Amino acid sequence: MTSAAAPILLEARGVQKHYGKFVALGGVDLQVRANTVHSVIGPNGAGKTTLFHMLTGNKTVSGGKIVFDGHDVTHEPDHRRVRRGMARSFQVTSLFPTLTVRENLRLAAQGVAPAGAHDPWHPPFGRRARAEVVHGVLKRLGLERLSDTPSSNLSHGQQRRLEVGMALAARPKAIFLDEPTSGMGIDDLDEMKDLIQGLKEEHTVVLIEHNMNIVMNISDTITVMQQGRVIAEGKPDEIRSNALVRAAYLGNMITGGKA
Numbered sequence: 001m002t003s004a005a006a007p008i009l010l011e012a013r014g015v016q017k018h019y020g021k022f023v024a025l026g027g028v029d030l031q032v033r034a035n036t037v038h039s040v041i042g043p044n045g046a047g048k049t050t051l052f053h054m055l056t057g058n059k060t061v062s063g064g065k066i067v068f069d070g071h072d073v074t075h076e077p078d079h080r081r082v083r084r085g086m087a088r089s090f091q092v093t094s095l096f097p098t099l100t101v102r103e104n105l106r107l108a109a110q111g112v113a114p115a116g117a118h119d120p121w122h123p124p125f126g127r128r129a130r131a132e133v134v135h136g137v138l139k140r141l142g143l144e145r146l147s148d149t150p151s152s153n154l155s156h157g158q159q160r161r162l163e164v165g166m167a168l169a170a171r172p173k174a175i176f177l178d179e180p181t182s183g184m185g186i187d188d189l190d191e192m193k194d195l196i197q198g199l200k201e202e203h204t205v206v207l208i209e210h211n212m213n214i215v216m217n218i219s220d221t222i223t224v225m226q227q228g229r230v231i232a233e234g235k236p237d238e239i240r241s242n243a244l245v246r247a248a249y250l251g252n253m254i255t256g257g258k259a
């Protein structure tokens with residue numbers, strides 16, 4: 001299925017966020033199609049993280065509407081949205097350092113189990129099913145070999161992948177990644193890139209990322225924000241050649257090295 005034909009899983013309509021008189025989001029429209037990687041980019045302070053907060057229910061909207069998987073979730077708290085199938089990647093600080101990689105993932109899988117068992121959107125999720133999920137996530141992360149290693153002994157890049165895995169263990173429909181490559185050395189970038197790209201087989205990925213090479217490489221759709229508004233949306237090639245986007249980025253940083 002091409003991304004253009006895929007159904008819309010997540011939609012924001014005119015989403016606003018005001019902090020007092022300051023307009024952090026001035027009416028953002030966004031349509032994220034299922035099983036795609038949809039990146040949100042823009043200069044510092046453009047409102048990307050604020051938009052994530054609105055989509056995941058981490059903070060309340062000042063206006064507009066958010067629809068996820070056919071449901072109006074605009075005023076639902078974040079834990080309700082988690083049950084509907086949204087997951088945000090964990091921060092390194094939320095890994096349990098003394099627990100092994102597998103134990104971390106097992107806990108993350110358990111986090112949704114009680115809800116999942118009673119939830120019409122999820123099939124029952126027992127111990128065996130959880131073990132299978134953990135096994136599948138370990139494989140996807142490429143961390144099978146390190147499954148019995150305490151997470152504190154992992155390299156920074158491996159820890160960042162495990163954070164993504166913690167979100168995956170909840171078997172989300174949509175996974176939100178906020179700068180998953182930040183602080184990463186060049187050696188780890190390719191593995192993270194491959195991991196994110198592979199996620200769309202089973203999930204929908206909403207990504208905030210400053211590394212333009214990665215964004216241009218793996219995104220099906222890119223939304224460009226500036227000062228709380230969307231200034232462009234399209235496929236990587238369209239974004240690369242968009243004059244407004246080039247101006248917003250003050251030059252050719254957006255081309256990812258290709259003029």
Ligand SMILES: Nc1ncnc2c1ncn2[C@@H]1O[C@H](COP(=O)(O)OP(=O)(O)OP(=O)(O)O)[C@@H](O)[C@H]1O
Pocket residue numbers: 019022024042043044045046047048049050051
């Ligand atoms: N709690 C808050 N109170 C007031 N202003 C805020 C608050 N949170 C964010 N802002 C402002 O909203 C604007 C958008 O911030 P946001 O973090 O969403 O930008 P961003 O695009 O994610 O930036 P970056 O790429 O630097 O992470 C910024 O000007 C920021 O200072």
